[in-house]
Amino acid sequence: MAVVFYRRTTEELLSARPFSTREETMMSNQPALTDIWPSLPLDAWQETYATLHMWTQIIGKIRLAQTPWINHSWHIPLYLTVRGLTTSTIPYGSRIFQIDFDFIDHELLIQTSEGARRAIALYPRSVADFYQTVMETLRELDLHITINTKPNEVPDPIRFEQDETHAAYDADYANRCWRVLLQSDRVFREFRSHFSGKVSPVHFFWGSFDLAVTRFSGRSAPEHPGGVPNLPDAVAQEAYSQEVSSAGFWPGAGLSYPAFYSYAYPEPDGFKQATIRPDAAFYSQELGEFILPYDAVREAESPDQMLLEFLQSTYEAAAKFGNWNQEELKQLTFKSQLHP
Numbered sequence: 001m002a003v004v005f006y007r008r009t010t011e012e013l014l015s016a017r018p019f020s021t022r023e024e025t026m027m028s029n030q031p032a033l034t035d036i037w038p039s040l041p042l043d044a045w046q047e048t049y050a051t052l053h054m055w056t057q058i059i060g061k062i063r064l065a066q067t068p069w070i071n072h073s074w075h076i077p078l079y080l081t082v083r084g085l086t087t088s089t090i091p092y093g094s095r096i097f098q099i100d101f102d103f104i105d106h107e108l109l110i111q112t113s114e115g116a117r118r119a120i121a122l123y124p125r126s127v128a129d130f131y132q133t134v135m136e137t138l139r140e141l142d143l144h145i146t147i148n149t150k151p152n153e154v155p156d157p158i159r160f161e162q163d164e165t166h167a168a169y170d171a172d173y174a175n176r177c178w179r180v181l182l183q184s185d186r187v188f189r190e191f192r193s194h195f196s197g198k199v200s201p202v203h204f205f206w207g208s209f210d211l212a213v214t215r216f217s218g219r220s221a222p223e224h225p226g227g228v229p230n231l232p233d234a235v236a237q238e239a240y241s242q243e244v245s246s247a248g249f250w251p252g253a254g255l256s257y258p259a260f261y262s263y264a265y266p267e268p269d270g271f272k273q274a275t276i277r278p279d280a281a282f283y284s285q286e287l288g289e290f291i292l293p294y295d296a297v298r299e300a301e302s303p304d305q306m307l308l309e310f311l312q313s314t315y316e317a318a319a320k321f322g323n324w325n326q327e328e329l330k331q332l333t334f335k336s337q338l339h340p
Contacts, residue, residue: 037298040294080211184249197217198215275313276314
């Protein structure tokens with residue numbers, strides 16, 4: 001196996017397509033673009049969104065309780081799969097288990113390295129009921145785990161065992177949300193691959209219910225002020241202890257519609273005035289970040305290219321106005337070639 005690398009220009013990155021036009025035409029079994037990037041109006045599933053947010057927090061906190069700390073809280077997120085979201089493997093002494101949301105068959109799977117498997121149905125049920133069922137199932141598998149039942153990063157939190165308020169589950173919209181996350185994950189991974197500095201995995205943070213990817217300048221940042229609802233300031237301060245350019249997707253928190261976002265911390269002078277692509281993107285003074293409405297991407301002739309333009313141009317603005325050492329952080333693409 002020989003590994004060959006070459007530098008890929010921004011123009012090449014933005015013009016890259018996963019398939020040629022002819023190949024796309026031939027792949028008749030593929031869904032239409034509107035199905036690949038499904039409609040996700042916030043008002044149509046807001047109650048399901050709120051309930052699912054709490055369900056993912058329960059599962060995320062189980063991973064948090066059992067996993068060694070990694071900088072920037074990288075030990076706690078969930079990850080996209082071909083069927084939903086996963087914790088990935090979680091240690092329990094010398095045993096290993098994993099928890100997966102399946103948004104095709106609509107069930108939560110708990111599996112162990114010994115071969116045990118339990119399925120919990122996903123349907124309209126309260127957070128309290130879901131929490132009780134999950135914890136009982138873990139105990140059946142001899143996994144005795146305790147979590148902090150107070151939700152994070154939400155105003156007016158209700159402890160999981162007391163939450164009878166959030167009890168909605170629209171299977172269609174849960175599936176749509178997952179499909180949007182899945183496609184976003186795919187494009188974020190492409191964007192992530194063109195950076196030679198420190199960069200996060202593409203991961204789903206259950207505290208804020210968003211998919212994110214973060215690039216680092218390699219320099220320390222001023223102390224973050226904290227103030228995130230129901231999150232210890234020390235956690236936010238450690239997460240933002242280095243200069244970052246971060247981008248992601250969320251289904252509508254802070255807005256009335258789903259959107260992609262991008263911000264820099266600390267935000268350098270001139271960043272908010274930068275010219276960002278595409279034209280549909282704008283800087284939100286209220287949120288302190290650039291916003292690209294999801295529907296603009298969904299309805300674009302080339303959703304991938306539009307999203308990559310947004311990710312690339314906002315990163316370039318952060319790097320330019322933040323005086324990042326772009327020479328050391330040149331974007332590289334590695335190709336593997338087999339030789340006889």
